Amino acid sequence: MTMYRCVGLTVKSDFDKKDAVIQDVLGVLCPLGIEVRVDAERMEGLSCAKEYAALRTNERIDLLLVIGGDGTILRAVRELTDFTVPIVSIDRGSVGFLTEIHSDDVKQALPALLNGEGALDERALLHVTVHRGKEVLFNGHVLNDAVISQGAIARLVDLSTTVEGEHLTTFHADGIIISTPTGSTAYSLAAGGPIVHPQLTATILTPLNPHSFSQKPLVIPGKQKVVVEVLPRPNRFMDIQLSLTLDGQTYLALENEDRVMTWMNGTTVKFLRHKKDMFFATLRSKLKWGERLED
Known part of the structure; x- marks a missing residue:
């Protein structure tokens, strides 16, 4: 039966x-x-x-x-x-x-x-919200990852990153992958991130081609809130296209001072x-x- x-x-x-x-x-x-x-x-x-x-x-x-x-x-x-x-x-x-x-x-x-x-x-699942000033552009979940990356023009971007309100670093890089343990064997792994057992409640931060060799992938408790803010770019670099891709399928264009927040809320x-x-x-x-x- x-x-x-x-x-x-x-x-x-x-x-x-x-x-x-x-x-x-x-x-x-x-x-x-x-x-x-x-x-x-x-x-x-x-x-x-x-x-x-x-x-x-x-x-x-x-x-x-x-x-x-x-x-x-x-x-x-x-x-x-x-x-x-x-x-x-x-x-x-x-x-x-x-x-x-x-x-x-x-x-x-x-x-x-x-x-x-x-x-x-x-x-x-990783809860993801995207904020532009007081406007919420996205509010949902991903199973694998949220990826902030620059577009066709090969210019590094500056991403100010905090964890639980504490400044972690400003990534000067092609972007960053914010991954779940399930997603640790996907894009994050290809970018040099660690394999994390899927039963762990953790978030993996994997910078994409960072300018500093000291900015290595980092594993943090999943319930801690990560905030990544797009820092203003000089006028001559305003043609750089920056995007957020969710689970490789949903796309959002990002602008200066947009903030991407992620944390695991038990879902x-x-x-x-x-x-x-x-x-x-x-x-x-x-x-x-x-x-x-x-x-």
Whole structure:
């Protein structure tokens, strides 16, 4: 007897062979009497889209199935769920850190999760607000990271950074990545940041190509509030385009004296997995972490 009565289903827009994978998923769900609601916008044109009720934003479901990689999960977290609904991701790739089931294994692996044999993996979200004077430009959450970076013109920017009201430093750099432990294996890692276990409540500050060699990545308690202020640029550098990118998908243009605030406020997202903690196995399989380099 399944513990999930109503399941939402969304897909990566250009997922190859998604029709076949969706049919495999439906072939598991329907015999169990599970009500299925599909993301009609993303699944438009697929054969099954018209056969099931549409999944509405913030509609109450028991489980969200995501067919796609980490990027699709980030989008689904932002658009489709209220953070209390467990997520299971199905992908045919080999790089995603958040995916649980390979598309070839749906018929064997999915029933066990639906029958209550899985464990919840809870990940902390980073609360992000953007302020321009008294105006709030953005108020929301990210699962991976918030990235402040300059645009096409190769000029360093000055970012005054405080932690819990105490001045940390002014980064003279290409930008800064403010990351969650979940995001520590994404852009932050590529920029030289540390790998942080996702069960830790922490925030990682990773400067992008800082002018000073002493400005290394820093890990701080997640509940501490970070404020990054864009310092005024000389008139001759006003053509520099500065932006804030949230989870690699949402973009905001930043201006002088804009402030980006981040902290962890206890909001989490839950993933349903076969085993509770396989993080180190994931590091080995996805990043080949700790393996001997071959010539």
